[in-house]
Amino acid sequence: MAIVKKELPLARSMCWHCQSDIGGEYFCQQCVKVQPLSKDIDYFTALGLPRKLNIDTGMLETKFYEMSRAFHPDFYEGKSDMERAVSLANSATLNQAYSTLKSPIERVEYLLRLEAGSAKEIPGKAPTELFEILLEIQEQLEQLQTLKAQKGTGSEEIVGRLRAERGTLEAKRGALERRLAELFQLWDRLVDRSSSDQGQKTEKEQVLKQMRDIVSQRNYLNTMLANIAEALE
């Protein structure tokens, strides 16, 4: 494997304080001042990771803690205004990067945003094969609400049916997540191959599209399950 020069995640290549070359380090080697992360830095780069979807969360945490020790405002109280501003901005970026990459779903949503320009929150889409059952659930939820409002009877039967249907939705969500895990593997293999031919590009786009579709269905199911949970409370 060829040795690649470390990616520069910093705003500039020269120290803001002493103008010496900082070679991608967080602290200037000459004057030890903290260096600002680039405004356009992506979260993978910020945490020193390739754009892959399977992440060792233990290692991620270690990296996060290590960088927190480097950037957290607690360690910059007596420092200059510039250093404190850099510490605050870097910490904020680091915290967002960590919380995004920690969760597999947020991680893939973020990747879709980077690679396919998706919206921040991918809108939910009902899984087509569950269409009928979803309609039923919607109806039952409305009935239950009406019954509750009028203090009417007969809610037990609806509650029982909703419970059963909840199981179906949860099973579907589980299946979606398993399929997503497979796509994670596929994506990572494509990243590792790292060639620039057209065939691979198309393949990557295919995977992204499938992942986007799954995330969208999962978001829909989540909302529905939350509504059921609320109604059953």
Place this chain on the structure above:
Amino acid sequence: MARIVGIDLGTTNSLIAYMDGKVPTIIADAAGDRLVPSIVAYTPEGLQVGDTAKEQLTRHPERTVYSVKRFMGKGLSDVQDELQYFPYRLTEQAGVIQIHIGDKALTPPEISAMILKELKSRAERFFGEEIRKAVITVPAYFNDSQRQATKDAGKIAGLDVMRIVNEPTAAALAYGLQKRKQGLIAVYDLGGGTFDISILKLKGGIFEVLATNGNTHLGGDDFDRRLMEVMLEEIKTTHGAHIKKHPELAQEVRVRAEQAKCRLSSEKEVSVEVPLPEDGGTYRRVFSRKEFEAMVTDLIERTLSPTRKALVDAGLSAADVDEVVLVGGSTRMPLVRQKVEALFGKPPHCELNPDEVVALGAAVQASILAGGIQDMLLLDVTPLTLGIETMGGVMSSLVRRNTTIPTSAKEMFTTFVDGQTSVDIHILQGERELAKDNRSLARFQLKIPPLPASVPRVEVTFMIDANGILSVTARDVRTGEAQSIEVKPSYGLSDQEVERMIHESYIFAQQDIKERQRIEAVNEAQSILRATDKALARAAEIQDLTTSEEQEAIRQSAAELTQSLTGHDHRKIRQAIEALNRASSPLAERLMNHSLQDALKDKKLSQMP
């Protein structure tokens, strides 16, 4: 770096602590007292804070402010339900509560500042140097306005507030330092007025808060009230005495209720006695722990739902938690411990002093900031979702609750009308869908250069700093220039108001010092006048001890001293005291010799064999 102290500004009591080498330590007063009651009295005798103010609760109820923390960062409508319990008068001005004491109207941050000043001067006496920097704790579930109000209080007290730290996380710092523990801990903090639950991961010196939840209006005060209600009702029916007519009775009952509650944590039953006004006799009542627990079970159970929510947000179940730490005086109640144990399935830790651990943790955080402790780092979260109001009165969230701070969010704004020069941004905090159900933090007015509709593009950055406090900046994307933003806090003081209060508090302190010096001089003068009277009377009984000229001179000086007491200048009083001393000291000396000779004579006679 200058010394930084740690302060727990509590609902009921406040404490100040520092790092003594590697050990966080509470600073006590000369008498050894560690707690300063969070009470401020402004009586005809002057301003009193702490223990002396506590004595005024029943003497001057309408001039003695307690539990002021419940009003921090709030408007009057937020506390409407409990107004009847407070003997002092409350009004509101521009979203800030005003507490009326005599002819003065003071805001909660100003009252809190008086408590902070008391703590500050306690530390200054201890160190023999000025203290300027502090870390102050707040309930984790405090919103932005409440945090800002606490910071304002610090400023008014002349303190540079280096950090606002959440109370349960401060407790975790002190606990972690002491026990060197790793793993998942839950801090259950039930204090005088607030409840917090925080779930933390402790690993290699990092204290990472995973989730927090709570209720800023639930605590020991509410337990006292349940007892109080029962007592007042019984007093009304059996003795016909009503609190409306007797505010001092309400305070008397409140104080007794609080004492009874505390004793019921260790005793199975307590008897309470309250002297009634207008010689109405005494109200007597025995409360058993069982009876008391039945009165407050529902209050304690209100802590369980936030606890479960925090666990869900942390992605954990109760069984995953390795240890549960109890903080706050109210966790001394056996029923609280039982409920916590039942929820987590393990007995909670209560070996740390629940009153002191928060202040100790604040001292630890202070040491981290001062560069003393370098291997510990606290990563805290924002407790509530932050958002802005969008079309149709819906809240659109920018930063979700339990996001590690510092953090930031960006939002792009543009115009709808040609030539529009400003955009209003309404900032909200809370978990509800609709804007009106959430807490309004502030309204920002963003200034925009006049251009055709939707041409301007202004990027607004919302930054939550390590204190959990929001700041907003804006930048014109096309020009890269900073845009001005005008802030109108919904429930808080403006910067100008804080400046004015700092100034006033300084003047107040000056008056205060003068007043104290005058009172001290008056007291000294009165005791000297009494001694002079006695000396003259005694001298008259002894032959040839004094001349009438001397007596006249002494009387003249005494009269001048008495005259000086009507003035306000303590230096004039001091001069008159000096003059009287000079006039009377020869006589005093002769009197002393005379009594000495007397004593010796007596002794010799009695000792004769």
